[in-house]
Amino acid sequence: MKQRPLIGVFDSGVGGLTVLAELLRQVPNADYVYFGDTARLPYGSKSAATVAKYAIGAAHYLEQQGIDFLVIGCNTACAQAYDSVRAAVKTPMIGVIEPGAEAAAGVSRKKDVIVLATEGTVNSHAYRKALEARGIKAEEKACPLFVPLVEEGWGEHSVTEQVAHIYLDDLFKGAADVMVLGCTHYPLLRPLLRRITPERIQIIDSAESTARKVAEALPHAASGGVSAPDVRFFATDSVEKFRRAGEKFLGQRIVDVTHVDLES
Amino acid sequence: MKQRPLIGVFDSGVGGLTVLAELLRQVPNADYVYFGDTARLPYGSKSAATVAKYAIGAAHYLEQQGIDFLVIGCNTACAQAYDSVRAAVKTPMIGVIEPGAEAAAGVSRKKDVIVLATEGTVNSHAYRKALEARGIKAEEKACPLFVPLVEEGWGEHSVTEQVAHIYLDDLFKGAADVMVLGCTHYPLLRPLLRRITPERIQIIDSAESTARKVAEALPHAASGGVSAPDVRFFATDSVEKFRRAGEKFLGQRIVDVTHVDLES
Structure with a gap:
């Protein structure tokens, strides 16, 4: 693993940004990619089979971005699909x-x-x-x-x-x-x-407890870095909606959002 | 068109069953197929581009079932994607x-x-x-x-x-x-x-007004038929969840539900 790891976080939408906010606080010597499956949210009311399919898609997308560590930043995805995601990815990972x-x-x-x-x-x-x-x-x-x-x-x-x-x-x-x-x-x-x-x-x-576990798993990343984390965002629905809804969950400005279509 | 038409209705989930309930009341000399996109609901909070993509997928699926008439049984899909669906299908159609x-x-x-x-x-x-x-x-x-x-x-x-x-x-x-x-x-x-x-x-x-327009468009279907309408249901998430949630919207038992995956 590189000195400064790239950590991927995914959620059905913007909720996982509360996990990302804690990670930025407790694991600042890292870069981040965040994936919000806003075109298919919420996961909370859907069946385990559907959630597992979506979660694996999100995890694979983050792996394609070259992540070193994966955080399932969504309780529903973690509850219903942890083992499925675990079996589908190669990256070290943690759920909430x-x-x-x-x-x-x-x-x-x-x-x-x-x-x-x-x-x-x-x-x-x-x-x-x-x-x-x-x-x-x-x-x-x-x-x-x-x-x-x-x-x-x-x-x-x-x-x-x-x-x-x-x-x-x-x-x-x-x-x-x-x-x-x-x-x-x-x-x-x-x-x-x-x-x-x-x-x-x-x-x-x-969210707090999860960030603490990531800090334990990546101790070099838990101390202050030479530069602030680089954070990129991906959303499956409108980037403007993601930005607007997301800032109150993250507690800071959201700039770099890219639209992704996993269904085409 | 056949004497007894097959009418397709789609919605993001179970809400469109209130439209189907009115159709069954006002247009009883017809058969029905209903498509609920429960794996991707709700449409109401999503962007027009995403809703249009989902709505066209639903309409095409119903056309594959051989429908003679299409009802967009979802206000959001109708509001954001009527023209897109109109351009994508060959079947006579109506929105709400x-x-x-x-x-x-x-x-x-x-x-x-x-x-x-x-x-x-x-x-x-x-x-x-x-x-x-x-x-x-x-x-x-x-x-x-x-x-x-x-x-x-x-x-x-x-x-x-x-x-x-x-x-x-x-x-x-x-x-x-x-x-x-x-x-x-x-x-x-x-x-x-x-x-x-x-x-x-x-x-x-x-829903009532829409059923009235369908009755006007299909006058033979608006009078009582020799047999009760045959109604089949398709859902993109769990059929059990569809059945459970749907019955209170339809106001009657839901039996024949088939799972459909439009994303594979």
Whole structure:
């Protein structure tokens, strides 16, 4: 591997940019290519077979860009297609679920964890399996309206707060002392979720945990580099829409976006 | 054309089943094939170029099934890709927007109409153009949370009522006396919307108007047939998910669903 690795990150859309934002913070001595499958998003409501097909296409596209390391920056793709992608690529890779589960297991004293995720991630029970393998009880909760509410820009809206109460209040009656944000859109709801979640429950963001694991895997890349990371973006739908929607997830300007058609 | 035509209907997913339901009611002496592009839904948030590509693929697939008449049962596809589909197929066809606009124009005494639709449909201004061509002023309003709320099964939920008030109350202050449901998911919100909409505003469902136009185009098919319509379904994502999600839109059992992969 080169001194300064090229790291590829893919997601169904712009949500994985919260993972990229953490990578840029924790693994700054690297360059990045990000692939957002915006023409076919969301993955969260689709079947495992369809998600696996799309995820493999994204991973292959990033391999063609010459990446040294691959991050599945999408909980649904990781939950439903980690093994399929693993079998289809040659590049060292990591998903967001094992790091998120490991971090949750590390801090839960009650050994009881809540996981918030899309319908697809919940149906796969990938988090439950990863947590049970660490002796932790997991309660997974699908929150299908959270992604559209974030995309509407209602991350702090009273409607979103009511929806969160409807989804979560019963879960808060249990013994759990950790709650995992198991979808890359959910960090944008973190302040609201923190307010309505009992203090005894710690909130874990899989994006942060994943970046930490990448930093461990690529220690040279985790220290400050001589120059800022070069970041290129690829999107399967309109580049203008990607740029506009993406900047609030990445927290910085998005410049270099190229349109890609994987279906032609 | 045969005495008993085969009519093809396509949509990004299950929403177009509200159009099919109206067709089965108003045009019963026909058989049907329905194509739901569930692997790539929704169309509503995607760019015109991407939607056009998907819509042409769907239309060609239905032509391969031997259809005599094509209905674009998706407002977004009709708004963003009617001309592209028109140029790509040989079959007589109709979309949902012209019939919806015509029905609205026919009943609006104030010549002032509200149109509720997806972001893609609104950005195309297809309804505004169709209404202005008939001398009607149109106010188009994107309601991005309505589709996810319907899909969550919250068509009668207090949260949905609040969202509807947030989207619509300012529009109700104007002079409009007609409101068009310009998305095939919205008929499932009709009782709720009727409750919160001032009485002076009549609600028009594009699905009903479209079926009426098909009945006019195929008069033999509009009278009762000797046998019930044969209806076959094709979906690009899981057939089980299509069946489960689709029955509440169609209002009856869905049996014969075949999986189709347009991307291989």
